Amino acid sequence: MNTYARFPLTLVRGDGARVWDDDGRSYLDFISGIAVNTLGHAHPQMTAALAAQAATMLHCSNLFHIPKQQQLAERLTRLSGLDGVFFCNSGAEANEGAIKLARKYFYDRGLPGRTIITATQSFHGRLLATLSATGQEKVKTGFDPLPAGFAHVPLNDMAALKQAVNSDTAAILLEPLQGEGGVNIADAGYLKELRQLCDARGLLLILDEVQTGIGRCGSMFAFEQAGIAPDILTLAKGLGGGVAIGAMLATEQVAASFGPGAHGSTFGGNPLACTAALTVLDVMESEQLLENVRQRGAQLRRGLQALANRHAVIREVRGLGLLVGAELSIDAAPLIADARAEGLLILMAGPRVLRFLPPLNITADEVDAALAIVDVILRKL
Numbered sequence: 001m002n003t004y005a006r007f008p009l010t011l012v013r014g015d016g017a018r019v020w021d022d023d024g025r026s027y028l029d030f031i032s033g034i035a036v037n038t039l040g041h042a043h044p045q046m047t048a049a050l051a052a053q054a055a056t057m058l059h060c061s062n063l064f065h066i067p068k069q070q071q072l073a074e075r076l077t078r079l080s081g082l083d084g085v086f087f088c089n090s091g092a093e094a095n096e097g098a099i100k101l102a103r104k105y106f107y108d109r110g111l112p113g114r115t116i117i118t119a120t121q122s123f124h125g126r127l128l129a130t131l132s133a134t135g136q137e138k139v140k141t142g143f144d145p146l147p148a149g150f151a152h153v154p155l156n157d158m159a160a161l162k163q164a165v166n167s168d169t170a171a172i173l174l175e176p177l178q179g180e181g182g183v184n185i186a187d188a189g190y191l192k193e194l195r196q197l198c199d200a201r202g203l204l205l206i207l208d209e210v211q212t213g214i215g216r217c218g219s220m221f222a223f224e225q226a227g228i229a230p231d232i233l234t235l236a237k238g239l240g241g242g243v244a245i246g247a248m249l250a251t252e253q254v255a256a257s258f259g260p261g262a263h264g265s266t267f268g269g270n271p272l273a274c275t276a277a278l279t280v281l282d283v284m285e286s287e288q289l290l291e292n293v294r295q296r297g298a299q300l301r302r303g304l305q306a307l308a309n310r311h312a313v314i315r316e317v318r319g320l321g322l323l324v325g326a327e328l329s330i331d332a333a334p335l336i337a338d339a340r341a342e343g344l345l346i347l348m349a350g351p352r353v354l355r356f357l358p359p360l361n362i363t364a365d366e367v368d369a370a371l372a373i374v375d376v377i378l379r380k381l
């Protein structure tokens, strides 16, 4: 079906942060499959691990114990400080699970039918409940009736949030940094106060780190930078480095509301997907990618800021780690086409924001090369 406004480009191969089209032309990939190709393309360790797992067992039902799933659960719980994991296949599915778990948690306490507050401009997925949770009207049109039980408040507006919380509220669901909504950072102070509010009112804090998690923002999870922890955490995108996998984690007390039969997924956490995610985590550690994200992210933001000083069309540079946005005073789409013509793949985050999402193992030279192309296209304006 014609669900995507595709770029006029066919990509057939990749190596590191470089991809090739069907005419043999190469591009620097600062999209990474929308924050998915954590290790770039065709990382040899990933290729070998997936080939070995494919030769052993691709899929095994969750009716059985799955050692790779167990290992991945142990790694993710250790890294996040949370206690239980449910594996699925995408970001929307992880958030759908989080919404169900939050509702069940209150149902188990004799408080059914409670609502979840999310932010305007948020993006949580395109399944019906995640669409309802999403704070952007444009993606909801035509899909009524959407599941009830969601309210929306502006990000970083504590007064609005406090006003929205009432005796029916179950949880607050937020992205620590809104990716699709425009690279909008939730302030650390806001997140801290939010955590306190949730504790004081007995609410669950659900963080959607589908785009920000797994090192993208310079720490394994973006929430670490605010010095807080969620009750429920969702992951996908970068977790599998290109193989579909999502995860929904929770504290022991919250996770206890999902007993056998409460939720499920045929493909969730199968051996192939878990091998991919374990390899992502292994390589991130052995190649010290968190440090690389911090350094290359600072380099990218510095470079874009320098360009902003010379080209007034860039109004603001913002982001964390390698999730970087440049807000423009003009529409971003033509510049994205110009960048592509010069050999750089970038994308938008809303109509006027250029978004940069290189692989986490991007090199300093590749960041400089991308900045040089951005300079070229801005000079042509």
Ligand SMILES: Cc1ncc(COP(=O)(O)O)c(C=O)c1O
Residues within 6 Å of the ligand: 089, 090, 091, 092, 093, 095, 123, 124, 125, 126, 175, 179, 180, 208, 209, 210, 211, 212, 236, 237
């Ligand atoms: C923060 C966030 N949550 C959820 C999703 C939905 O993920 P998926 O497309 O894997 O369902 C996205 C996708 O862009 C996202 O950025």
